[in-house]
Amino acid sequence: MAVMARNPRSRRKTSQILRRVIQGAFVVLILFAAWRHAAGGESAGLASLDALCPFGGLETLWRMLVDGNYVPKTHPSNLVLGVGLLAGVLLAGSAFCGWICPMGSLTDALTWVRGKLRIKEVRVPPALDRGLRFGRFAVLGLILYQTISTVKLWFAGYDPYRTIFGLGWLFEFNWAEQWPAYTVAAVVVVGSFLVPRAWCKYACPLGGVQSLLGNLSLLRIRRNDASCKACALCETPCPVGIAVARGSARISSDCIGCLACVETCPRHGALEVQLRPAWVDAIVRLARRVRPTAQEA
């Protein structure tokens, strides 16, 4: 079932403005919470960023299942956000990255600034790009291993989200103790300035989780090859470099649901957001294989 067909140009602007507004609202919300916490500590009544991260919920989930306890520095809020994120992924894939995640918004802003400065992006060769995308799963595996073996939020000392949006660098800059976190954050900022969404594509552990589970999502963008004229216009605005016009008609689970491709496509019905998960395709394919043809019957 098609949920959304191609939008006219006027709607394109509106939906991208809406996305920017939502991204900006979450950035302001997170920065406000971090500011209050850093300025007033726990007594300010607002949680630290550690409590506002859905990935913390995934990190602590294993311990909850084993002995009913939390990994230190995680809270019920992490679990609620983590479960909410998983539900969102099962509904709409990695749309969290395109619409909500402050790190995604930061990388989009860096790309915008680079464009304004007329600095060319660094083009990663396709084979290298495909290999680097596995970096998300390597980082995810490392974090889970270290969290389980050390029973603490091991990644907190390196997490660029926590470093940048926690505002610790502003309130109590401490190079001697925090240099690993500052170094990772600087590499992420420079990398994402030169390569659009480099952090999201190559290293974000939450992106890895969403890409894996996104294969089960109910909503997915699909290309209708009967309508597509193979102009590849849809590939230009894709912030995560997906080959929208080529390969599988079901767009990759790396898609962050920004809708830029759908809105750029000039052919009505060539790209649509459809309510049809990949496992339905698999069942349909299987049914076609086992169903006897009319002649066999």
Ligand code: SF4
């Ligand atoms: S922009 Fe539309 S018509 Fe052109 S390649 Fe992409 S899906 Fe096909």
Ligand code: SF4
């Ligand atoms: S495939 Fe389309 S919706 Fe997905 S990230 Fe790329 S441009 Fe955005």
